[in-house]
Amino acid sequence: GAVVSQHPSRVICKSGTSVKIECRSLDFQATTMFWYRQFPKQSLMLMATSNEGSKATYEQGVEKDKFLINHASLTLSTLTVTSAHPEDSSFYICSARRRDYEQYFGPGTRLTVT
């Protein structure tokens, strides 16, 4: 199968601090990874598309200076939420593309900013 992991699964941080979330494809190489955010009872919202070795492409309305994405290798992408605020509290999910139509999701990271 194709496994994608995320770490941490849950994180609580204080307002103003930064949080890093890791997304790893464990048994395949992913040239493209996606970061989504999901608020309660809402659908997935694509935040950015991350390509290995190049800058991420952010969706309209997503602040690239606040949500830093680094896709340093074919198996790892990181999302850093800088200067987090309570409104950033959400469920963050990554997915990794193995082939054109194959996209596998990580288990998600629940971020709570107090």
Next chain:
Amino acid sequence: GQNIDQPTEMTATEGAIVQINCTYQTSGFNGLFWYQQHAGEAPTFLSYNVLDGLEEKGRFSSFLSRSKGYSYLLLKELQMKDSASYLCAAMDSNYQLIWGAGTKLIIKP
């Protein structure tokens, strides 16, 4: 523009059959996906259709009509554990997934 429409919520009875519809409009088309998402968890893959017709996989089947921009997910012999949100997503010409808002399926005993 690109758009996916699916019902917000549906209710069905344990043991019954339910059909969740999805219509889509995308720039190009590279397939239609259905995902299941339980509360607090990430989505899990259910099906992928790129050709017209019905794909059957156990209790779940998925249908696609490209000419109509229409798909449905059919769930048979419903079980309580099928209570979840079902997300329809269409892949556009850039292989990007365009997501529907999800259909919350409530199963009653």
